[in-house]
Amino acid sequence: QQQVKQSPQSLIVQKGGISIINCAYENTAFDYFPWYQQFPGKGPALLIAIRPDVSEKKEGRFTISFNKSAKQFSLHIMDSQPGDSATYFCAASGGTNAGKSTFGDGTTLTVKP
Amino acid sequence: EAQVTQNPRYLITVTGKKLTVTCSQNMNHEYMSWYRQDPGLGLRQIYYSMNVEVTDKGDVPEGYKVSRKEKRNFPLILESPSPNQTSLYFCASSLFLGTNEKLFFGSGTQLSVL
Numbered sequence: 618q619q620q621v622k623q624s625p626q627s628l629i630v631q632k633g634g635i636s637i638i639n640c641a642y643e644n645t646a647f648d649y650f651p652w653y654q655q656f657p658g659k660g661p662a663l664l665i666a667i668r669p670d671v672s673e674k675k676e677g678r679f680t681i682s683f684n685k686s687a688k689q690f691s692l693h694i695m696d697s698q699p700g701d702s703a704t705y706f707c708a709a710s711g712g713t714n715a716g717k718s719t720f721g722d723g724t725t726l727t728v729k730p
Numbered sequence: 731e732a733q734v735t736q737n738p739r740y741l742i743t744v745t746g747k748k749l750t751v752t753c754s755q756n757m758n759h760e761y762m763s764w765y766r767q768d769p770g771l772g773l774r775q776i777y778y779s780m781n782v783e784v785t786d787k788g789d790v791p792e793g794y795k796v797s798r799k800e801k802r803n804f805p806l807i808l809e810s811p812s813p814n815q816t817s818l819y820f821c822a823s824s825l826f827l828g829t830n831e832k833l834f835f836g837s838g839t840q841l842s843v844l
Contacts, residue, residue: 623772626770649829649830649831651831651832651833653833653835658837658838659837659838660734660820660822660835660836660837660838661773661820661833661835662835663832663833666831666832706772706773708773710830710831711829711831715780715829715830716761716763716778716779716780716786716829716830717775717778717788717789717830718763718765718773718775718778718788718830718833719775719789720765720772720773720774720775721772722770722771722772723770723772723773
C-alpha cells in the first residue's frame with residue numbers, strides 16, 4: 618500500500634518553462650511534506666518543505682502548493698533551467714509515527730536548453 | 731564540514747556473507763535513518779533511530795539489522811545477504827531535534843549481492 622503517489626514518472630521541459638510535479642498522500646496524520654532533489658551519484662538534498670497549515674510556500678523559483686482537503690501537494694519550478702535536471706522526490710512524515718518517512722517514487726526532470 | 735559519511739561507497743558480495751555498511755554523522759543529530767533506493771520505487775525506509783539505543787522498523791526491515799550505541803554512528807547490518815537486497819542504500823540524519831525533518835543524506839552505498 619503506497620501512502621504517497623507521485624506523478625509524472627518523467628518530465629521534459631524547455632528552458633524557461635514551468636515544471637510541475639504532483640503528489641497525493643493518504644494518511645491525514647502526516648504533518649511535514651518535503652521535496653528532495655537528487656543528482657546522479659549523489660544523495661537526495663532537501664529542496665523545500667511545507668506544513669499543512671499553509672497552502673503555499675515559495676523559495677526562489679521553487680513553490681509548493683498544498684491542498685489539504687484533496688490530500689495533494691505539488692512542486693512548481695518556475696523558469697526551469699538545465700541545471701534543474703535531476704530526480705525529485707516528494708515525501709510525507711510526522712503524525713502518529715513521527716520517525717517514519719514515506720517517499721514518492723520520484724520524477725526524473727530533464728530541462729532542454 | 732557537516733556531513734553524513736557512509737562506507738563503503740561500492741560493495742560486491744556473495745549470498746550469505748555477512749556485511750556491515752557504516753554510517754556516521756558529525757552534526758550531533760539525534761535522528762538517523764536508513765533507506766534503500768530501487769529504480770521506479772523511490773526511497774523506502776528500512777530502519778530509523780530517534781536516539782541512542784532507540785531503533786524502530788521502517789517499511790522494509792526484513793533481512794536487515796541496525797544498532798545505535800553512539801549518537802554519531804548507525805550501522806546497517808545484513809547478516810545473510812540475498813540478491814534481492816542488491817540496491818542503493820542511503821543513510822540520513824535530521825537537523826531538527828528528535829524528528830525526521832530536513833534530512834541530510836550520505837552519498838550512498840551501491841550494494842551488489844551475487
